[in-house]
Amino acid sequence: MEGDRIAQAKARIEAAAARIEAAAGKLAGARQMGDPELEARYNALRAEAEEALAGLDMLITRLDPDNYEEPEASESPSE
16 A cells, blocks of 8 residues: 555654664764864765755655645754
8 A cells, every 4th residue: 555655664764864863962972072074974964864854755745745744843953
């Protein structure tokens, strides 16, 4: 069923987002130590992930607009 495929895709996306958040937590310590190269790589990866998630949100909305839940606004990390 189409609904099952969408639910499975959503579960995979949520799992990927959780892995990204876990990795971000590990990098937070490195940011506090002041590693500018690592911080630049982190910022580039975060921007790429946000862009990919926005694209996935748009795709899910097109595929199943009646069952799509708006994502919660994410908080920006404090600088």
